[in-house]
Amino acid sequence: VWIHGRSTQPVKRCITMNSAATAVIDSHLSDCHLKGQEAHGIGGWAGPGPYVITNNYIEASGIGVLIGGADPTVPGLTPSDITIRGNHFFRPMSWRGVWTVKNQLEFKHARRVLVEGNVFENSWTDAQIGFLVLLTPLAQDNLAAWTTVQDVTFRYNVLRNAPHGLGISSRNAYPFGGRAPLLPSEPAKRILVAHNLF
Numbered sequence: 001v002w003i004h005g006r007s008t009q010p011v012k013r014c015i016t017m018n019s020a021a022t023a024v025i026d027s028h029l030s031d032c033h034l035k036g037q038e039a040h041g042i043g044g045w046a047g048p049g050p051y052v053i054t055n056n057y058i059e060a061s062g063i064g065v066l067i068g069g070a071d072p073t074v075p076g077l078t079p080s081d082i083t084i085r086g087n088h089f090f091r092p093m094s095w096r097g098v099w100t101v102k103n104q105l106e107f108k109h110a111r112r113v114l115v116e117g118n119v120f121e122n123s124w125t126d127a128q129i130g131f132l133v134l135l136t137p138l139a140q141d142n143l144a145a146w147t148t149v150q151d152v153t154f155r156y157n158v159l160r161n162a163p164h165g166l167g168i169s170s171r172n173a174y175p176f177g178g179r180a181p182l183l184p185s186e187p188a189k190r191i192l193v194a195h196n197l198f
Contacts, residue, residue, distance in 0.1 A: 007031060045079070113151065
């Protein structure tokens with residue numbers, strides 16, 4: 001499919017993936033952008049998976065693909081069995097100073113993930129400091145203590161044109177909405193990074 005906004009139109013998300021057994025394949029997602037908040041090419045936080053995201057062009061100002069980011073309302077639910085392979089994550093340089101920019105791929109709550117053979121391109125300091133990829137568990141709304149990022153393989157990817165490549169934190173805890181943060185019950189663990197070009 002081709003899902004797109006217009007060059008001047010605010011678009012929050014091209015695809016919301018709060019589902020089970022979902023695939024986005026051979027698709028073109030473009031002009032997903034906002035000012036003052038993050039826009040996503042693909043975002044999901046309340047589905048169990050499995051997810052397959054393969055052979056797509058993904059263009060978003062905030063985050064190309066975000067898994068997690070809001071707490072699931074189903075107790076114990078973790079988005080799992082995720083394959084992200086052969087995609088081109090791209091952001092036009094003409095968006096600099098126009099739309100709010102964060103990163104290209106972020107996992108805040110995910111388990112059993114393969115990220116392989118993708119190109120991540122163009123990030124800069126804006127709403128964050130310019131990482132292309134972040135693995136950082138966060139119970140965003142203090143409602144999911146089981147939040148984790150674990151069993152991730154990140155291999156054969158190309159990361160280019162950004163001040164920072166890959167950021168990994170065991171726990172991401174910051175005051176959100178003035179509340180004390182809820183630390184994930186399990187820190188990020190079992191993450192393999194191999195054969196990538198930065």
